[in-house]
Amino acid sequence: MSKKSLNFKDVSFSYTKGQRSDSDKILDKLSFDVNQGEFISIIGPSGSGKSTLFRLITGLEQPLDGDILINDQSFPNRFGKVGYMPQKDLLMPWRTILANAALPLELRGVNKEEAYKQVKSLLDDFGLKGVEQKYPGDLSGGMRQRVSFLRSVLSGSNVLLLDEPFSALDAITRLIMQEWLIEQWSRWEKTILFITHDVDEALFLSDRIFVFTETPVCQLNEVIVPLKRPRDIRDIHVPEVLSVKEQLINQLRKQVKR
Numbered sequence: 001m002s003k004k005s006l007n008f009k010d011v012s013f014s015y016t017k018g019q020r021s022d023s024d025k026i027l028d029k030l031s032f033d034v035n036q037g038e039f040i041s042i043i044g045p046s047g048s049g050k051s052t053l054f055r056l057i058t059g060l061e062q063p064l065d066g067d068i069l070i071n072d073q074s075f076p077n078r079f080g081k082v083g084y085m086p087q088k089d090l091l092m093p094w095r096t097i098l099a100n101a102a103l104p105l106e107l108r109g110v111n112k113e114e115a116y117k118q119v120k121s122l123l124d125d126f127g128l129k130g131v132e133q134k135y136p137g138d139l140s141g142g143m144r145q146r147v148s149f150l151r152s153v154l155s156g157s158n159v160l161l162l163d164e165p166f167s168a169l170d171a172i173t174r175l176i177m178q179e180w181l182i183e184q185w186s187r188w189e190k191t192i193l194f195i196t197h198d199v200d201e202a203l204f205l206s207d208r209i210f211v212f213t214e215t216p217v218c219q220l221n222e223v224i225v226p227l228k229r230p231r232d233i234r235d236i237h238v239p240e241v242l243s244v245k246e247q248l249i250n251q252l253r254k255q256v257k258r
C-alpha cells in the first residue's frame with residue numbers, strides 16, 4: 001500500500017463558532033487521502049472552500065470534528081508541518097533575494113550563516129543564480145514565484161500547498177512556470193496540492209484533480225488525468241484528455257448554476 005502524505009477523516013468545519021447551524025458548514029464529514037509523491041489539483045468555484053481546506057491543513061484553522069493526518073501522524077498543532085506558497089509571493093521588499101529565501105530556515109532556528117549557505121547551494125537548481133543580492137522589486141513575476149517556491153521547499157516538509165501561484169502571470173510565463181514546477185516536483189519528490197481555476201493547468205500538471213462541487217463539501221469528485229509522464233503541453237489536446245476536460249467543465253457549470 002502506498003504511503004499517505006495527507007489524510008482527512010470525517011472532517012467538518014465552519015467559520016461560525018458557538019451557535020452553529022449546518023448551513024454554515026464549509027466542510028461536512030469530508031474524507032480523502034493523498035499518496036506520497038502525488039500531484040493533486042483542486043478546482044471549484046469561488047467561495048467553495050478551497051483556501052479553507054489549505055487553512056485547515058496548515059493549522060490556521062481547526063476542524064470542528066474529524067482528524068487531519070500529515071504523513072500518517074496527527075498533530076495537535078500543524079504549524080510548520082507543510083510548506084505553503086501563496087498566490088501573492090509575500091517577499092519582503094527590503095530584504096535581498098538571499099535573505100528572503102533564507103527566512104524559513106532562520107524561523108526554524110538555523111543560524112544566518114548556515115541558512116545563507118544552504119540557500120546559495122540551491123540557487124542554481126531554482127534558476128536564481130546571480131540574483132541573490134537583488135531585491136524582489138528588481139525581479140520579474142516568474143522569478144519572484146521561483147523564490148517563493150524555494151521558500152516553501154525550504155520549509156523542510158514533503159507536502160507543499162500551492163494556492164493559485166501562477167494566476168497573476170502572463171500566459172507565456174505561466175506555461176514556462178508550469179513546466180518548471182513539474183521538473184522541481186519530480187526532482188524534490190514532493191507531494192503537491194495545487195489550487196487553480198484553470199482546467200488546462202490542472203490537466204497538464206496533475207495526477208488527480210479534486211473538484212469542489214457542493215457546499216458544504218462532503219465528498220470530493222475526483223478525476224484521474226489519463227496522461228503518462230513526462231508530459232508535453234500539447235498532450236492536453238488528445239481526445240481522452242479533452243473528454244475529461246468536458247466532464248470537468250460540466251461539473252463546474254452545474255455548481256455555478258445552483
Ligand SMILES: Nc1ncnc2c1ncn2[C@@H]1O[C@H](COP(=O)(O)OP(=O)(O)OP(=O)(O)O)[C@@H](O)[C@H]1O
Nearest residue numbers: 015016026044045046047048049050051052053212
Ligand atoms: N476568515 C473567514 N471568516 C469567515 N468566513 C470565511 C473566512 N474565509 C472564508 N470564508 C468564507 O468561507 C467560504 C469558503 O471560502 P474560501 O476562501 O475557502 O473559498 P475558495 O474556494 O478558496 O474561493 P476563491 O476561489 O475565491 O479563493 C466563503 O463563503 C467565504 O466567504
